[in-house]
Structures are given as structure tokens and as C-alpha cells.
Amino acid sequence: MHFKKLIGSLLLSLLAYSYVGAQSSLIKTDSLHSTTLNQQRFIQVILPENYKAALAQKYDVIYVLDGDGNTPLVSQIAQFIHHEGFMPPAIIVGINNIDRNKDLTPTHEEDHPTSGGAKDFLTFIKKELIPYIAKTYPANSNHLLWGHSFGGLFVTYALLNEPELFSGYIAADPSYWWGNRQMMGMAIKTLPELHPSLKRLYISGRQGQGMNEMGITRMDSILQRYAPAQIQAKTVAYEGETHGTIRLKSIYDGLRYVYEGYHDKAPVFHPMNGILLTGKPIRLWNFDDTTKVRYTTDGTTPSQTSSLIHKVLTISQPTTVITRAFTANPTYDKLTTGVFKAGNALLPGKRDKNLTPGGFHYHYYEGQWNHLPDFDTLQAVKEGRADKDFKLAKLPRRTNFGLVLSGQIEIKVAGYYIFALESDDGSRLSLGGQLLIGNDSLPEGKGRTYIVPLQKGFYSFKLDYYQKAGDSSLDLEYVTPDQMNTRNLRSNPIPLELVYGH
Structure with missing residues (x-):
């Protein structure tokens, strides 16, 4: 059987990305009539590149001023x-322009x-554009607003006048000088x-005189002094950029800030579940970035005041461990739960004399299933x-098939063992007649781990x-008792000489 490391490097692998591939999303030109502005307003809409209508998934919406x-650039x-994996x-x-000065x-x-039409334009966005997007496209209720120059000025105006309209506001080199700096007041x-x-x-803003000329330095001071705690503002001065080139870094850094802490996967600790012996503590290993991950051991959802999790956490009694990765937008906080229950070591059985070491026995099936079937009822x-x-x-x-591996494994050293199972699509692992890991239906390969105390002997598999x-x-793969005493937890294939089958 082909094995690979599950714990550690496998679960931390990053997706490869081609910048050229980002351009594969098509721009759709759409329009709507605005009664507020008495205009037909044109917009450009780009759906996520892997969008599939059948999935009925809803997406954040980034509204881009000076959309022409x-x-x-924002899309790419x-x-x-x-x-x-960061948003x-x-x-x-x-939003295409007709008269940006207005x-x-x-x-x-x-x-x-x-000039002076920001109030009506904001009303158009709130009462006409956002509802139109929600009705026409797979949009959720999480909106961002990005603008540059006059657009950045409008972004700040929108925050001050409609703070609940967007969850994130990005203003690139905003023109706070406008109107004798009336935005300051x-x-x-x-x-x-x-x-x-x-x-x-x-x-x-642009480092040096540009920060002062645009009024950004003064606005930053005002925000630090007057902004409520719920408005988390960050001002960055870029060196060597022009009023035009600053857009590139502002898009990237602005989105990273608005989505700070976001990860496409929940924080994972190993083992993820298991059985705990009385007086025999176990350790949980955390391989992800834990700087924003907090945890509880009483079954409650972690809060910002809960303890930060450590790279290695010792569990001494039965408990439910819940971790929470905090993000700038609580919508994207991710939870992971592990249940460690009290129990005894699984009892081994007798060695089956009809089995020999060197590999499990397998049964191969063909069929179309969306979940693990009961293979005992199939031929x-x-x-x-x-x-x-x-x-x-x-x-x-290669597809639409099933497999059952069966036999016995030999345990030569008593103690805790961690079993690690990863599959695409679904899988289920039982040892000694007890279900340890069940991945019933997973469209993407994901790993699960389980810690269990075992005695010396033979276990049905x-x-x-x-x-x-x-x-x-x-x-x-599995981790043996002696491997758990090492500093870095690593899983390894079960040696074939300990695997018995027909």
C-alpha cells in the first residue's frame, strides 16, 4: 500500500497557484437603472473562478470604485x-464611472x-446596487468597499455615514485634502x-510629503483619538510609490488586513479524539499557526479571553477540547472540537492462525455511492x-469503487497509539471491533487521528x-508509544511484518 506522512507536513501543504490562472474568470457587464441618480448605471461583475451554480454557495462581495x-486588478x-488560503x-x-467628481x-x-454627490451615490449603493447584487448573484451579507484617490475619500465618507453597510473599508491614497479638508471635521x-x-x-499613502499633502497623516491622528474600539483602523505609508502605483500594494495589504487571521481550514490538533486512561495523561500537538488560536477544556466556545493554545497541550483527564481561530471578521472564526473520553485499553484477541504477516486481505467492489455503503451486503x-x-x-x-481491508495487526508494546487516516473520498477504521475513525463522505482528502490505549497482542482490523x-x-499510518516521547510527532506506516491477512 502507498503511504505518506499524514501528521505535520501533509496537513500543512499549500495549494499551488498560477497567476495566469487568476485571469480565467470572465468579466460580466451588467447594468441597473437608479431612481436615486436618475441614471442607468453600469457595473462589472466577476464571479469566483470555481463558481458552480449547483452548489448554491454564497460569497462575500468586494465593491470597487472607479471600476472601469x-x-x-482587484479580482486578480x-x-x-x-x-x-488567506481570504x-x-x-x-x-462600479463604472459616469461622473466621478460628482x-x-x-x-x-x-x-x-x-461635485458634491456622495450622499446620493451612497444611497444608490445601499438601496439599489447592493439589493440588486443580492437578488441577481450568489452574494452573502458580508460586503467590502475599495476606493482610490477620490474613491478613498468616498470609502471614508461611507464609513462615517453608513458604518454597518460594509464590514471592511479600504482607502488607497485617499484625497482628504478635498474641500479644504472638510472630511477631518x-x-x-x-x-x-x-x-x-x-x-x-x-x-x-505615499511616504513623505504625499502623506501630508493628501491629509492622511492628520486623518490617522483623528482616527487614533476619536474612533471607537469597534473601528480598527490601520494606516500605512509606502515608500517609492506614485499616486497610481500605490493601488497594487493597497489592494493586497488592504485585503490581508480586512481578512486578518482568515484561514481556509480550521486549526487542527493531533490526536483529534480518543480514549484516556486514568492517571495516564496524553499530549495534543498543534502544527498550525497558534498565535490567534484560543481554547477551552470545559466544552464551552472559546472567547478572546480564553487561553492561547500551546504547540503541545497536556490532557490529564477526560475532557472536550475546543479551539477557535480568531479572525478580523468573526464570521470566519473556525472551531475544532476534540472529545477525549475515559476508558480502558482495548482488549486483544487471539491470533488467527489462518492469517500470515505481510499485508491485509482486500475485497474490491464497484458501484456508485455518495456515502460509505454496507459492504457486507454487497458482492x-x-x-x-x-x-x-x-x-x-x-x-x-479509478472512480466509483470500494475497498475493504481486513485482518489483524500485532501490537508488541503496550501503551497509547495514534492512528492517522486520510482519504478521498470516504473511509472508516475499526480496531478490535471498535470504530475509531469515520470519514463517511469527504469530497476532498482530509485527515483524522485517534488515540487509543492498546495491550500487547493481536487486534482485528x-x-x-x-x-x-x-x-x-x-x-x-500510526504513532507508537516510543514515538510519542520525541519532540516532533511523526506518523509512520504500520510495518508489514505486523500486518496479517489471508
């Missing part, structure tokens, strides 16, 4: 960050005759009166021995597996 020129960077897939909605400025200035007056849910505001198409030469690739089918579609994957 900024939409593709957002897709890159998503592929690296969810998102719909990009670029729409993006909050006050009227004589040298810009049409607006911020000083409005910020202390705001009591929004948690929001994040990212502001970027095997083929059977044989899963020895050193056995590989899934040698089976007649059964592993059920089915593959529906995609690449087949089945990997079983």
Missing part, C-alpha cells in the same frame, strides 16, 4: 490571496461644478457618536492481498473505503 480601471489579487472566494463588483465627493466645490464630529459592530479600515468483484506491491492505481477502476470521483487517496 480597477476591477480586473483577491484570487491570488484566496488561493493562498474566502469573493464576487468582485466594479459621485465620490461629499461637498460641492466651485472649481468642480458637478466630519470625522471628529461623527466618530465618537458611532457604535458599529466590528469594522476594519485600511488607509494607505465483491475481486479480492486479494494488500502487500508491498499493492497500489490503488492497479485496481480495475477493518478499513472500509470508497472512491466516487477525482483522484483516489487512502493513507493509514
Whole structure:
């Protein structure tokens, strides 16, 4: 059987990403009539590159001001960050301009005759555009607003006037100089009166004189003094950038800040579940970034005041461990639960004299299943021995097949053992007649681990597996008592000389 390391490097692997691939998403031009603005407004919409209508998944929406020129760039960077696992897939909605001087400025200035239409433009976004997107596209209720220059000015205006409309606000080199810096006075007056849910505001500027000329330095001081705790603002000055080039870094860093702490997978500890002997503590290993992960051992959901988890956590009594990875947006906090119950060592059975070491016996089945079937009720198409030469690739089918491995394993040293099982699609592991791990239906290969106390002797073994579609994957390894005393936990294949089958 083909094995690979499950604990550690396997679970921490990153997705490969091609920047060219990010451009595969098509831009759809759409429009809606605005009664507020008395205009037909055109928008650019980019759905997530792997969007499938049949999945009925809902997505965050990033609204991009000056959409004519900024939409593709925001889309490509957002897709890159998503592929690296640091933000969810998102719909990009670029709002094309008709008169940006009018729409993006909050006050009227004589040298810009049409200026001062930000109030109406914000009303259009709130009452017409966002509802239209929600009705027409698979959008959830989590919205972000990105803008550059006048767009950045409008982003801040939107935060001050409609703080609940967006969860994240990104202002790239915003024009706070507008209207003799009237935005400063607006911020000083409005910020202390705001009591929004948690929001994040990212502001970027050009290091040096550019920060002062745009009014960013002063606005940063105002935010630090007057902003409520629920508005978490961050200002960054970039060296060597122009008013135009600053957009690139601002998109990337702004999205990373708004989604800070986001991971596409929940934090994982190993073992994930198991049986605990009285007076025999066990250790849990954490291989992920734990800087923002907190935990409890009383079954309650962790809060920001709960203890930070350690790389190695000792459990001395039966408990339920819950970890929570905190993010800038609580919507994306992720929980992991492990149940460690009191029990005794599993009892071994007698050695089956009809079995010989060197590999399990296997039964091969064919069929189409969405969940693990009851293989005992099915007729095997083929059977044989899963020895050193056995590989899934040698089976007649690549998809729509099932496999049952059975026999005994020999335990030569009594103590705790961690079994690690990873499969694509579903699998189920039983030892000594007791179910240890059950991955009934998993469209993507995911690992599970279980700690169990064993005695010396022979244990009946059964592993059920089915593959529906995609690449087949089945990997079983374990950690022995002596390996748990090492500093770095590693799983290894069960030696074939300890594996018995027909």
C-alpha cells in the first residue's frame, strides 16, 4: 500500500497557484437603472473562478470604485490571496464611472461644478446596487468597499455615514485634502457618536510629503483619538510609490488586513479524539499557526479571553477540547472540537492462525455511492492481498469503487497509539471491533487521528473505503508509544511484518 506522512507536513501543504490562472474568470457587464441618480448605471461583475451554480454557495462581495480601471486588478489579487488560503472566494463588483467628481465627493466645490454627490451615490449603493447584487448573484451579507484617490475619500465618507453597510473599508491614497479638508471635521464630529459592530479600515499613502499633502497623516491622528474600539483602523505609508502605483500594494495589504487571521481550514490538533486512561495523561500537538488560536477544556466556545493554545497541550483527564481561530471578521472564526473520553485499553484477541504477516486481505467492489455503503451486503468483484506491491492505481477502476481491508495487526508494546487516516473520498477504521475513525463522505482528502490505549497482542482490523470521483487517496499510518516521547510527532506506516491477512 502507498503511504505518506499524514501528521505535520501533509496537513500543512499549500495549494499551488498560477497567476495566469487568476485571469480565467470572465468579466460580466451588467447594468441597473437608479431612481436615486436618475441614471442607468453600469457595473462589472466577476464571479469566483470555481463558481458552480449547483452548489448554491454564497460569497462575500468586494465593491470597487472607479471600476472601469480597477476591477480586473482587484479580482486578480483577491484570487491570488484566496488561493493562498488567506481570504474566502469573493464576487468582485466594479462600479463604472459616469461622473466621478460628482459621485465620490461629499461637498460641492466651485472649481468642480458637478461635485458634491456622495450622499446620493451612497444611497444608490445601499438601496439599489447592493439589493440588486443580492437578488441577481450568489452574494452573502458580508460586503467590502475599495476606493482610490477620490474613491478613498468616498470609502471614508461611507464609513462615517453608513458604518454597518460594509464590514471592511479600504482607502488607497485617499484625497482628504478635498474641500479644504472638510472630511477631518466630519470625522471628529461623527466618530465618537458611532457604535458599529466590528469594522476594519485600511488607509494607505505615499511616504513623505504625499502623506501630508493628501491629509492622511492628520486623518490617522483623528482616527487614533476619536474612533471607537469597534473601528480598527490601520494606516500605512509606502515608500517609492506614485499616486497610481500605490493601488497594487493597497489592494493586497488592504485585503490581508480586512481578512486578518482568515484561514481556509480550521486549526487542527493531533490526536483529534480518543480514549484516556486514568492517571495516564496524553499530549495534543498543534502544527498550525497558534498565535490567534484560543481554547477551552470545559466544552464551552472559546472567547478572546480564553487561553492561547500551546504547540503541545497536556490532557490529564477526560475532557472536550475546543479551539477557535480568531479572525478580523468573526464570521470566519473556525472551531475544532476534540472529545477525549475515559476508558480502558482495548482488549486483544487471539491470533488467527489462518492469517500470515505481510499485508491485509482486500475485497474490491464497484458501484456508485455518495456515502460509505454496507459492504457486507454487497458482492465483491475481486479480492486479494494488500502487500508491498499493492497500489490503488492497479485496481480495475479509478472512480466509483470500494475497498475493504481486513485482518489483524500485532501490537508488541503496550501503551497509547495514534492512528492517522486520510482519504478521498470516504473511509472508516475499526480496531478490535471498535470504530475509531469515520470519514463517511469527504469530497476532498482530509485527515483524522485517534488515540487509543492498546495491550500487547493481536487486534482485528477493518478499513472500509470508497472512491466516487477525482483522484483516489487512502493513507493509514500510526504513532507508537516510543514515538510519542520525541519532540516532533511523526506518523509512520504500520510495518508489514505486523500486518496479517489471508
